[in-house]
Amino acid sequence: WDVRKDEPYSIYDRFEFDVPIGEGKFGTLGDCFDRYWVRMLEIKESVKIVRQALKDIPSGDVHQALPKKIRPPKGSVYRRTESPRGDLGYYIISDGSPVPSRVKMRSPAFTALSCLDEVSKGWMISDVIAILGSLDIVLGEIDR
Numbered sequence: 001w002d003v004r005k006d007e008p009y010s011i012y013d014r015f016e017f018d019v020p021i022g023e024g025k026f027g028t029l030g031d032c033f034d035r036y037w038v039r040m041l042e043i044k045e046s047v048k049i050v051r052q053a054l055k056d057i058p059s060g061d062v063h064q065a066l067p068k069k070i071r072p073p074k075g076s077v078y079r080r081t082e083s084p085r086g087d088l089g090y091y092i093i094s095d096g097s098p099v100p101s102r103v104k105m106r107s108p109a110f111t112a113l114s115c116l117d118e119v120s121k122g123w124m125i126s127d128v129i130a131i132l133g134s135l136d137i138v139l140g141e142i143d144r
Helices: 032-055 108-114 123-135
Strands: 077-085 087-096 101-108
Touching: 032 123, 087 108
Parallel strands: none
Antiparallel strands: 077 087, 087 101
């Protein structure tokens, strides 16, 4: 699952790229090396996206003046984007004032940490370090 492919936003629908998934090609499906290999393939696909984007960059200014305050309409919205570590989502509730009444963030590291119990079952405690590294968890990102 990749938000850019499955629910395209911005200009991602213009790009041709694949979403790598683990295959256990060099070991066991879903093991540390499999997750590492997927990350290497993701880098390759990112380069493909960047090359396509560079071909279509329009000439001219790359910035636009924005108002100092943005007043979002009253209501709620959930939006997600694909970040380098996975699905990054924001839920925002607005009462119509310039400051949202509530903002909740769901980081990819928070999601990855939730599966640590399952993927570390049956392994030695010393292996958990490699498992954590392969899940690419950033503790500062979890502290919401």
